[in-house]
Amino acid sequence: MVNLATVRPCKGSSGTEVLPEEELHLDLAGCASRLEAAGMDVTDARALLIVRGDIQVTLYPSGRMLVHTDDLELARERALSVLTHAGVE
Amino acid sequence: MVKYVALISGGIDSPVAAHLMLARGVELVMVHFDNRPFTDDVEVEKVRDLITRLREIHGEMPAYLVPHGETAQLAVARGAPRRLGCVLCRRMMFRVAAAIARKEGAVGIVTGESLGQVASQTLANIRAETSALEGFPGIRPLIGIDKQEIVSIAREIGTYDISTSSGLCCTIVPSKPSVAARDAEVEEAESTLDMKELVDAAVGGAERW
Numbered sequence: 260m261v262n263l264a265t266v267r268p269c270k271g272s273s274g275t276e277v278l279p280e281e282e283l284h285l286d287l288a289g290c291a292s293r294l295e296a297a298g299m300d301v302t303d304a305r306a307l308l309i310v311r312g313d314i315q316v317t318l319y320p321s322g323r324m325l326v327h328t329d330d331l332e333l334a335r336e337r338a339l340s341v342l343t344h345a346g347v348e
Numbered sequence: 349m350v351k352y353v354a355l356i357s358g359g360i361d362s363p364v365a366a367h368l369m370l371a372r373g374v375e376l377v378m379v380h381f382d383n384r385p386f387t388d389d390v391e392v393e394k395v396r397d398l399i400t401r402l403r404e405i406h407g408e409m410p411a412y413l414v415p416h417g418e419t420a421q422l423a424v425a426r427g428a429p430r431r432l433g434c435v436l437c438r439r440m441m442f443r444v445a446a447a448i449a450r451k452e453g454a455v456g457i458v459t460g461e462s463l464g465q466v467a468s469q470t471l472a473n474i475r476a477e478t479s480a481l482e483g484f485p486g487i488r489p490l491i492g493i494d495k496q497e498i499v500s501i502a503r504e505i506g507t508y509d510i511s512t513s514s515g516l517c518c519t520i521v522p523s524k525p526s527v528a529a530r531d532a533e534v535e536e537a538e539s540t541l542d543m544k545e546l547v548d549a550a551v552g553g554a555e556r557w
Contacts, residue, residue: 272517304425306520309385
């Protein structure tokens with residue numbers, strides 16, 4: 260299981276950044292396929308994936324995620340769910 | 349009265365640029381590019397509040413919310429070199445602003461650029477972006493003004509607190525953006541995109557605020 264850290268990207272941000280302890284090198288196209296197979300609504304913008312839903316998550320190849328909530332615990336849960344469904348162990 | 353189109357974001361600068369022009373008696377048509385899903389709903393509401401504040405000061409003015417993130421931004425992200433993303437994004441906004449200017453009978457386009465503040469605002473990139481104004485003069489009231497002066501005006505007119513309230517910055521800014529885009533590479537990148545379709549989609553999907 261990937262260890263995750265949550266940080267607020269800047270003062271006043273309405274989003275939360277969630278970072279894996281070690282940088283990942285994700286195959287975003289593969290992640291997109293797996294997320295879609297899990298029923299998630301995904302937009303592949305090549306440099307990043309947008310996982311839509313009540314709380315949107317932007318996933319970068321490094322594993323960094325920007326979660327559209329300022330609730331740190333909720334952000335962490337949502338980020339973990341995205342990574343798990345993307346097939347990241 | 350002379351009419352211009354003014355681009356407005358949720359940031360500190362563009363409302364100040366618009367205010368300076370309005371204070372000189374120019375009529376403005378405000379245009380905001382809706383960058384969702386690369387920003388969030390909060391950012392759009394912030395711009396709505398900024399326009400409300402400008403209306404309180406200067407009176408009613410038309411405003412448009414133009415789709416951008418789901419159409420042009422996504423097309424640029426998928427089809428163009430990453431490092432050119434910000435320049436191509438600005439050029440797309442300028443083309444749409446030019447189309448709205450023609451529709452509204454405006455004679456120029458006001459933007460909030462301040463020299464060197466961000467990658468799309470270097471002299472070289474401003475030059476590379478200007479041709480997308482399609483012959484309209486680009487008016488940049490803040491071009492040589494220091495950030496502290498801009499902040500001071502924003503505080504004075506009551507837009508600073510709105511601009512710095514909670515929001516999400518663009519999520520697709522490249523980590524190494526071009527700071528000096530060349531015409532040839534810009535043209536090549538745009539040749540892979542259906543510019544007319546993207547501009548038409550933006551203008552056709554614009555929502556009057």
